[in-house]
Ligand code: SF4
């Protein structure tokens with residue numbers, strides 16, 4: 809699962825994440841990070857057999873966990889492979905293949921919907 813983790817200033821210097829990884833044997837991949845002394849946010853991908861338990865632990869330590877439920881979908885019959893959506897994606901989830909077809913990687917997508925406004929064909933959408 810992908811989720812935003814939000815930290816308040818009083819817990820940014822604690823070892824909650826490493827404690828969570830060790831205690832629940834999860835794979836923890838940080839996709840984006842913005843941590844300052846005033847608090848911060850991490851976009852993470854978590855997998856393993858104890859994801860639910862690891863989230864409960866992080867929340868008990870004061871981290872706000874906000875799972876990403878949105879998914880991106882490109883309608884192939886509408887898309888004209890113009891590429892206008894590529895540069896707007898902040899996580900490089902949209903790419904162009906060798907045969908000039910536009911590909912969307914829903915494993916990378918964070919559901920921000922920046923790409924949807926750029927599409928002249930209204931071919932790319934984000935849904936719950
Ligand atoms: S919704 Fe956001 S992250 Fe997903 S493909 Fe579009 S721009 Fe990229």
Ligand code: SF4
Nearest residue numbers: 887888890891893927
């Ligand atoms: S902007 Fe729309 S039409 Fe152009 S490549 Fe992206 S999804 Fe396809």
